[in-house]
Amino acid sequence: MDAEISLAERFEARRGHLRSVAYRMLGSLSEAEDAVQEAWLRLGRTDVSEVENLAGWLTTVTGRVCLDMLRSRKARREELGDERLPDPIVTRDPEQEVLVADQVGIAMMVVMEALAPAERLAFVLHDMFAVPFDEIAPVIDKTPAATRQLASRARRRVKDSAPTPDPDLGRQREAVEAFFTAARDGDLEALVTILDPDVVLRVDLGDGGPLRVVRGARNVAGQALTYRQLSAAMEYVLVNGAVGMVNMTGGSAQSLMALTVENGRIVTMEIIADPDRLASLGL
Incomplete structure (x- = not known):
């Protein structure tokens, strides 16, 4: 024993x-x-x-x-x-x-x-x-x-x-704040500036389908403008040690965004919008 x-x-x-x-x-x-x-x-x-x-x-x-x-x-x-994004x-x-x-x-x-x-x-x-x-x-x-x-x-x-994220959380947050400010203002050109030309956006909707993937600064910026009304409900969190955002509406998480900032620009964005997965994170 x-x-x-x-x-x-x-x-x-x-x-x-x-x-x-x-x-x-x-x-x-x-x-x-x-x-x-x-x-x-x-x-x-x-x-x-x-x-x-x-x-x-x-x-x-x-x-x-x-x-x-x-x-x-x-x-x-x-x-x-x-397909699905890795758990954050x-x-x-x-x-x-x-x-x-x-x-x-x-x-x-x-x-x-x-x-x-x-x-x-x-x-x-x-x-x-x-x-x-x-x-x-x-x-x-x-x-x-x-x-x-x-x-x-x-x-x-x-x-x-794989991108190499900026180790400074302050610089990461500056880039993310600039991105969401431009999104709220509907400023497409400002969005394109803060995004890397080869930025990749991946969205996991949790509907059993494949990941939605959008590539290129102008295409991703266009998507950001589509959802700009949601930016007011975004709160900062840390996702795997890097700056991320969670959309809280009605007291529950609607989406979680992980961002990678490299050389002052956002190079990847991963969004989880699967309700079951978000609920399991206890957000």
Whole structure:
């Protein structure tokens, strides 16, 4: 009994870390919790008396669980065609910014969604959690050298496609404020100026259909003018450690917007307008 209690305590001490691994792998908060719970069940069915590094073992087991979930999800989406934006981590308290500053931005999570499951595992475990390639390789049934190549390929794709957000929240907010001021004023040219020429807007309406994607500053600015009456109901929040906005109407969240500001311009905008998902965030 004492051994079981000790094992449970050691697992609980690593739960936050394992949840972070699973979230980066899956982009879903609920699925991340499921993956961590499955790791706990597997721990209970395994004799770990000879495991020298329990933390490392738990990390790779969680990675294996997530890999299976990603492969199942990929097959399901290919069959059904369902798409969605990754779950955001939202806080209203700027003082908690330090707690979420290391979270992966939504724009980067979107890029990671396009990685093959094995690529994502190799990249997440090695680049984000410093797991050696020789420990990742058995999880994906590859050699360490092949695993290194997978991580390298994923790293290049992320670097080429994911924006690098301004680390200064003040500068982020200045850009976002300028955007919404221009939207309220109906100033198309001002909107175009604050948007990167290649800005991408992605909208998840939660209707089971594909993501709505709009590209280009003038096209996105036109969309912003369409919804300018909603801008008065927008409140600032932190989304994965970056400045975001939530539209509160009638005491409930109608939409959540994650924005990426790079070099003073907005380069990506992700909007979640799925009522069920918004309700699950407790906004």
